[in-house]
Amino acid sequence: MRFRSVALATTTAVLTAAPVLADVNIYSYRQPELISPLTDAFTAETGINVNVAFLDSGMVERLVAEGDRSPADVILTVDISRLTEAVDAGVTQPLLTETLTQAVPEQYHGPDGNWWGVTTRARIVYASKERVAEGEVTSYEDLADPKWKGRICTRSGTHAYMIALTSAYIAHHGEEAAKTWLEGVKANLARKPQGNDRAQVKAIWAGECDISLGNTYYMGQMLDDPEQVDYANAVYLAFPEFEGGGTHVNISGVALTKAAKNYDDAVKFIEFLVSPEAQEIYAEANDEYPVIAGAEASARVQAWGSFTPDEIALTDIADHRAAALRITEEVDFDG
Structure with missing residues (x-):
């Protein structure tokens, strides 16, 4: 794994033991350079530090092996199959808040809130x-x-x-x-x-x-x-x-882990992902489409056609x- 901190330099010990320095720990299948603009903006707005561990593969297997000891609060991944794989493995938990349910169309989130689409x-x-x-x-x-x-x-x-x-x-x-x-x-x-x-x-x-x-x-x-x-x-x-x-269409998505130790800050991060500001940052960084109404894709993406x-x-x-x-x-x- 490669580790990336958006607020300060950390060591791999942050995600191999109980989190101390980071307020939100993320396991991600998305490359750090694609999500750092987003996590930078979240930290700047909230003061909450974010630590991201990028995995090439084996995210669900790792979460299952770690169980309740897992330091991960949030997972970021792509494709509905990978999100439902995590749900089926029992490593996520339901999250239904007014902010999320009002922002994300019904077809782009799990009925029980175990996963949420972020971009399409x-x-x-x-x-x-x-x-x-x-x-x-x-x-x-x-x-x-x-x-x-x-x-x-x-x-x-x-x-x-x-x-x-x-x-x-x-x-x-x-x-x-x-x-x-x-x-x-x-x-x-x-x-x-x-x-x-x-x-x-x-x-x-x-x-x-x-x-x-x-x-x-x-x-x-x-x-x-x-x-x-x-x-x-x-x-x-x-x-x-x-x-x-x-x-x-398919999605990139997010889920709250069952083992989340930093629950409140993790929920704030997930809700931030569906804010108009974050939607446009994330969509532009990844050349994707925002999932919420009102947020616009970048000019380059719009030029490809509707x-x-x-x-x-x-x-x-x-x-x-x-x-x-x-x-x-x-x-x-x-x-």
Whole structure:
């Protein structure tokens, strides 16, 4: 783990023993540079110190092993599947406050308050500016059309982001239709699923495929990387919708740990995350969309285009995770 203090230099002992210097301890799957503007603002406003431990993996396993001894008060992560994994493991606790329930739309938080969406991201299509006309990509269902044969790139179908999209397809059309759709998308792949979302855009730039599936914020990450900016400039973002629905969205989210020792300060931090100030800071730092009404995405994100978010509740999507993984393996999507 790497540790980052937003108010003063601390040692790893802060998160390996009972917290002394930090008032709120966070386990995070989000890189420190993406959340430090947010934690800096919280400390400046409240005087409450924040200590962040960044984990590459194994957050839930660590929390289970630590049990009541865990120093973590809050977890920050991405994707509804990872949030519900923490809930299912029993390492979070309900948190329902007036501030949170009034700010966050119902579809973006757990019914019992065990998790809260902080920002949203859309899973969209990156399309070649040279080879795909504007308006040619219309729906997720359309990706199985043979007109795209040999033209699609994507990461592994078993990755959490792809499983969430397949789960949303099941929520709209049922398992059998989703399986047929996956078979169609697989038949249209230009190459075996591999790499991350940015690797797919690189493949479009290189002429290996014409469209790819990816999360919106990767456009910002590529634009900020001198080695990848050419990839970003070779594509535009298309916002497909489900037939009878909208564009698939997922979240970055937060939860209060069951073992939280600094309960009151942790609640203040979580409530701060849904304030207009924090929403715009966090969304801009991550090239994502605010979750609360009234807060605006950055000018750069707005320039990528507008869309209508799908209204399927994230809890419904999470309920189909197991089926989505099963049918992805049945069609041997990555094979």
